[in-house]
Each structure stands twice: as structure tokens, then as C-alpha cells.
Amino acid sequence: MNKQLLVLLITLFGITSYTGNSQTVNTDKKIGINWSGLVKTDFMYDTRQVVNAREGHFNILPAAENLVNGEDLNNQSNFNILSIHTRLKAAISGPDFFGMKTSGAIEAAFFGNSDATVGELRLRHAFVQLSNEKIEIIMGQYWHPMFVTAVFPGTYSFNTGVPFQPFSRNPQLRITTKGKIKFIGALFTERDFQTRGASVSKSGIPQFHAQLQLGKAAETLGGVGFNVKSSQPNLGDDNLTSTAFIGYFRTKLGKATWKAEATYGENMTDLLQIGGFGTAGNGDFVNNKTLSMWTEFSGDFSETMEWGLFGGYTKNGGFGEAITYVNGFLGTVENAYRVAPRIGWKSGALTIGVEGEYTNAQYGSIDVNGDITSSTDAVNNFRLVTSAIYAF
Template sequence: MKKLVFLLAGFFSVFPVVAQKKNFTYKFYGFVRGDLFYNTRANMAPVDGNFYLYPLDKKPDADGKDLNGTPNGSFYTFTSRLGLDATGPNIGTARTSAKVEMDFGGFSGNTTVLRIRQAYVALDWDKSNVTIGQTWHPLFGAVFPDILNLSTGAPFQPFNREPQIRYQYKAGKIKLTASALWQLQYLSSGPNGMSEEYIKNSCIPEFYIGADFAPGNGWLAGAGVHMISLKPRTSTVWNDKTYKVNERMTTYSYEAHLKYTGQNYTFAAKSLMASCLDHTALLGGYGISSINPDNGEQEYTPFRHSTSWVNFTYGTKWKTHFFAGYTKNLGTTESLVSDTKYGMGLDIDQLFSANLAFSYNLPHWQMGLEYMPTTAWYGKTDKENGKVTDTHSVTNHRILGLVMYYF
């Protein structure tokens, strides 16, 4: 931590000299954030419990007592954020800019470390722009829930930042988006766990194409298509021999979103037919549909999930937030030949969450309290269609207190 303090001190002491470069402007921003939370049971919650997703299934001990039925809670400030927006001299008719944004939400052993959230350069013309670097995944988009929880609606709302090349074009009230994306911090699942290697060995990035329509009067609507193509393995051991294999799993996802912004209230909603989007903090993944008896080469089938959410807020200084999300496992397109599955939450048939929050907002300040019950229906996977049967429900109650100071 001392090294980090000296690093930041040196950065700020040197930066005023750098800031004197001609035709450059700089703007610092960020916030200090504190999260105090309590859960009634164990949960799938990365970032040391701060990024809350859903309750874990029952885990009986020798006496039948649920090992996951233990309350937990803590207080953290490591999601505090620091960012820099910079503009530079034009390149031809293109306006140039860059962003670097970081927080302390990376983990190494038992301590937090500085991590990059966003880092990109942009070229902006009147009707089009190009972004190169790491920023928000287009499935996160311009429509996302306004709630207090750090997960921002996940696992119903996609949450992901990836290195990408993005092109946007504005034609009147319509904005078109095309992106090619690679994985870095948010990773797909596979035989070696969560790893970058599946998209790297694929040599095919993720692709997204979408459109937004803003007719005015506070309305925004849009839709998009996403493709991902993974290579789970390049070799396999079969009958005590090692073989080179050529495996690929390619699938598509579809999303639609809507938002209305009134004078002191907002309504937003999004729905997805999601396939293998576990790297965006959604339930999803894939299974094995066939195995070659000669060399063990496998073919794969994706799990399909229907997921939707709605969000309503009212007020400005005193603000009420309501959120509800629902996900349904629709199974696989082909039957499964193995119990092995890669992904997140594939033994969940349905997931439902509600969220009620109140916040007090002042210039540079936000304080709030949030209650969030979440129920997951766990069961067994039917190999014939990939659906989850013989379900039982598990519920977690989460209470969150939040304080933020913006600068």
C-alpha cells in the first residue's frame, strides 16, 4: 500500500508539468465509495463479496445442516475510483480524446490492487466516431439500471469491460454501432476454468452490431446482435495418447432495450436471449454434445437463457429506486453426452431478484439504503435438452448501505 501511495503522489506531482502541453486539456474525476452489506447466506459474489450475483445452493454437512446457510457481511472502500479525460489536437477533421480510469478492485492474495477499468483513445467526427481500447461492452449499452448495488443489475444486466475496436455512426435520430472485442479481465469458462485462451486460440473476436433510436421527448430504444466463437481445447488426452484437436463453439445472442426519461423519473428495461455470456456476469455457458471415439475430439452446444429486467426511479434529491430481474434456463439446442458443463449458474432453472432502494442525493454526495431478496431454483440437468428439473428454491436477503463522495 505504501508503494501505491508513493506512486499516486508521484503521478500527481509530475502531471501539472505534463499538462502544459499545447492544445491538450485534462479533467480529473472520481469518487470515494463505501459499501456496508449483510447477507443471510453464502452467495456467488466476486470482488470479495461486493459484486453480488445470486445465492449459492444448499450444501449439507454430515448432519444435514446447510454449510452455505451462514450469514456474512463486511464494509469495503476499494471500489473508489479515479479517472482522467484528456483531449488533444485534431487529426484532420477528427477531434481526439483519451480516457484512463482505475479503481482498487483487483485482488492479489489477500490485498487489493490498482486495476484499469477503462483505457482508450477516440476519434470523433460530426457523424461518426472510432474508439480503440478498453471500455464498456456494447451489451452493457446506454440502458442500464439505476440502483445502489455495485453489480448494476447483474446477472440480469450484462456487466463487462473489454478491449475493443468500436465504430459508431449517427444518421439523424439513429445511431449504429459495430464492435470487435477481445477478453482480458472478464473471461469465458472452459476446460481450464475461466481463461483468455479460448478467445485467443479462436483468432476470432467477439462481434456486436446494434442500433439505437432516439426520437426525442425522453425516449430511447434499441436492439443488437452478439456473436462469440471459442476454441475450448487445442489438444486432448484420449486412451493415454495426446491428440491435436480442432474444436470450436460458436453462438449468437440478441438483446433489446428501452428507456424513458421524464422530468424527475425514469423507466428502463432490457431483454436478452443470451447464449454463453457468462463472461458478462450473466448465467450461461455450454456443454458437450458429442465425443469422437477415435481421438476424443468434442463438439459443444450452448445453453440458452432468457433474461429480462425493469427499473423505475423517482425523485432527485430524495430518490426511490425499484428493480426486478428474471432469468430462465431454456436448455441446449442439442442433447448432452456428458455431465461436464462450462459456465456459471448452469444448475439454476430460474432466478428472480427484486430491489428496493432509497437514496439522498446532494451535489457531490450520495447516501442510500437498499434491500434485495434473490431466489434461485436449483436442480438437476436433463441431458436430453439441457433444462433443469426437480428444482428447489434458495433465497438470500441482502441489505446494503452506501456512501459516495464525487469529485
């Protein structure tokens, strides 16, 4: 287990006890910590080998054909049981900072940073927040602005719709205005989720994101956003500039909720999107373009039963010119789609959920024009997930 995080959590628990006692003596003391989290166990069965993280827990796409003597070795099933999605969060409150309310959060999970460290603590979120009636400021590690916390898939599978849904957590400075019309602006870099084959930090320029959001999550909400990233493949190289766009909404349809989102961008491997960048014949770097979209319907059958239906599609737009080298993530996937229905039973703090996840992927190759063309048969996987989720 990561000793630093363990020590930090023990220290925070001690502070909780101390501040709880000190408040009875000094009413001016306003430091406090509230603990929350979840214990989650997933039972997972796949009909095919998959591209994944953490021993198959984070399912991305079915693996491409691996033909040996005419037999596809990846056409084999897999089963696992894991509890590494379990996590713990400390929400911290404190005195005002020049008239602005202050708070903070530290959250860790047992997901590890690689397959070799599965079961060890991994930092998810760590940030300080300032707020007043007009704005909210976040400083620290939090969700990428293109992971919209008001509009994301509610799947039981931990992949949360990847690779159709952007997914990343980033160290950042974010400012959000309040009201029915919100502006979100963020400067950030990369940590656990990084651009494949290039460095944002070494470019000397932080990523920038601007987003406009209208409405309220409890009613109807929508938004659009723009992202620009500079990254440097090697020291001394010119920076590669990549842009991305997002549009999303959610609304109520009777007792059901409808969500939808679309992204289009360049070199979005840091968001676990297919694609990347390549090198042209003249040595220039060229972005790969990717379109992704998803939609979801969800609701409750009753106070004790919930349901959902997720659907996603992604398309590799290629490079637009001839390239000689590719750096990316599943860069030869021509397209992929997923359909995932789910149903859950909930009572008190416990939810038992069952989800079927059918994913189809068409692998291809890069032609002389930099386009992705289908070169093999499509492969598919059906994952059956049963999750026990105890939230506290």
C-alpha cells in the same frame, strides 16, 4: 498495489501540472487532463452465503444448499464493510488528428483482479477516442456493447443487476454514427471477463457486435443488437460459435424514468450470465441458452431525495441435447429473480443510499435431454446495502 498503474497515475498527475504551466507559455499546446472519480463505502448484510466476487462485495446469487448431516451450512448470514469500489479517472484532451477531435481516458479502481488482490488497483477503462460531426471511434478497453451506457440499472449495489444485466469490459475497436438513429459496430476480444473454459483469442476470430439505436437518452431511446463469438475450448479443437441478441429502451413517465432490457443468447459467461457450453456424446461442443430480462423505475422525490425499483429474471434454457461435460458459470441454476428497491439522500457531491436486494435462485440438474430441471428447494438471500458515495 499494482505498481505499474500507480506509476502511471502519478505520471499523469505530473503531466497535468506540466501542461497546466505550459499552456500559459504556448497557447498552441492543447493537451490537458481532467480528474474525476468517486469514493464509495458499502455496508453489506446478507441473510445467506452468496456466490460473489471480492469478499462478497459483488453479489451474484444466493449459494446453493450445502447439506451436512441435514443442515444447510450456507444458510448463515454475512456482514462486511468495503471501500474497494472507489475509483479514479483521468479524461485526456488533445489536438486534432487529421481534422477529428481526439480524447482519451484512463480509469482504475481498487477492486483488484481476484480476492487475493482486493484493494489493489485494477484497470477499468483505457481508450482513445476520435470524433467528428458524423462518427465516433473508440480504440481500447471499454464497456462491452451489450452493456448499454444509456440503459443500465442505477442500483447502489456494485453488481449493477448481474446476472440479469450483461456486464463486461473489453479491448475493442468501436465505431458509432451520430444522430437520432445510431449504428454501433464493434470488433473486440476478452480480458478480465472471459468465456469460461474457452478462449476467444485462440480461436483467431474477434467477437463482432452490431447495434441499432434510436432516439435520445434524455427523452425516449430504444435499440436492438446482435453479437457473434467464436471461442476455442482447447488448442486443436474446432471453434464454438455462439450468438446473442439484445433489445432495450428507456422513456420518461412524468417525473420518473422507466428502463427495460432483454437478452437471449448462447454461452454468455463472459457477460456474467448463467450457462456455458457442454460436450455432446460425439465430442461436439454444444451451447447453453439463457434468457435474461430486467426493468427499473427511478426518479426524485425532491432535489435531495431519489428512489428506484429494480426487478430482474433469468431462465436457463439448457442445451437441447444430451451432454457429457459442462463448462460454465452457475450452469445448473434453472431460474432466478431479484427485486431491489432503493432510496437515497443527496446533497452537494455526497449521496447516502439504502437498498434492499431480495434474490431467489432455483438450482437444478441436467437431465438426459440436456434440459435443466429443478432438483432442490429454491434458496433466497436478502441483502441490505448502505452506501456512502462521494463523487468528484
